[in-house]
């Protein structure tokens with residue numbers, strides 16, 4: 060047996076994100092915990108694959124998949140993923156962010172333009188580059204096992220883990236290959252739509268990591284990519300901005316999502332008639348509403364006080380969106396029969412309030428630095444005086460705290 064196939068208690072603890080003592084407890088508590096291959100002076104060693112299989116199948120919670128979703132563009136899906144992923148990692152969580160948007164904004168923000176471009180390049184050895192395509196294309200063609208690639212963001216969190224699956228403009232083609240009629244409703248290609256969750260499984264195996272959270276970035280549409288991500292996910296979060304269309308879009312989500320689920324249920328019933336042994340499929344196609352995020356609103360000082368409040372215009376928009384969540388989205392989601400789509404802990408109140416970060420938002424992307432660390436970097440030259448003002452630093456800190464709070468909410472409830 061190759062040495063890489065062996066693993067000690069300390070390594071197991073690292074993979075499972077627990078203390079070595081906890082692994083010791085598992086060994087005592089679970090009679091089916093793998094038996095050591097041999098006993099070294101440093102302790103028992105196990106066969107890696109056996110241990111991973113045990114961890115995956117049994118006692119360690121599976122990664123929670125979370126899709127960031129709104130059919131409206133420019134509402135902050137990508138910005139939220141990037142900053143939320145950083146906050147989760149800094150709370151010592153293992154996080155995977157998947158760029159499932161053909162626009163690839165997340166990849167460019169996190170990996171930098173040059174870094175990302177290098178992943179797109181194909182060669183004889185890497186016919187599909189080192190992006191999501193190298194897994195997804197063979198997966199969909201069932202030609203060969205897909206090869207999953209991950210990379211670290213240019214500015215990586217000090218704690219936990221944050222890996223990125225680079226996106227690819229080819230995702231537009233992938234979206235065209237998926238077919239709602241035959242694959243979903245007909246039931247013949249449900250697994251094609253589970254590509255995102257199969258990708259996570261493949262990455263966990265290949266890189267021997269069990270993630271706590273997987274965040275999936277999506278294009279602004281209701282297309283097949285969005286369906287695939289939702290069918291694969293445990294939760295979805297909906298970022299909204301303060302504008303006329305946000306309330307309307309929220310209503311639309313309420314109309315469309317139950318139909319997505321209906322399609323899935325139809326296909327699932329057909330599929331399970333001839334594949335009754337399948338253990339995975341019955342657990343998919345049940346994305347729950349994880350809450351909405353109010354993003355990019357303006358504030359002003361309250362008259363005669365130093366307190367901050369939403370400007371009148373944005374307060375009005377906020378109330379419209381909130382009403383739409385309460386009167387349209389939640390009731391429609393509650394109408395979904397096969398599972399409870401709105402958990403007890405979610406209501407009309409947003410799960411995060413992110414103010415307008417102004418020039419700091421695009422500059423954070425240009426510099427590939429999440430808001431959490433942006434104060435440590437000088438602004439790009441064309442912004443102001445070459446240093447951040449105190450007000451800007453204060454706002455960065457305040458919004459970073461909001462992302463941290465959102466991370467806590469997710470850790471506690473999801």
Ligand SMILES: Nc1ncnc2c1ncn2[C@@H]1O[C@H](COP(=O)(O)OP(=O)(O)O)[C@@H](O)[C@H]1O
Nearest residue numbers: 132133134135136137138355415416417420421
């Ligand atoms: N809170 C915010 N304050 C200011 N600008 C923001 C904020 N959130 C996002 N932006 C900017 O708005 C644009 C769209 O955001 P993005 O996250 O790419 O949205 P989406 O992924 O939904 O299309 C980007 O230029 C981004 O920098």
Ligand SMILES: [Mg+2]
Nearest residue numbers: 136137160164
């Ligand atoms: Mg985006």
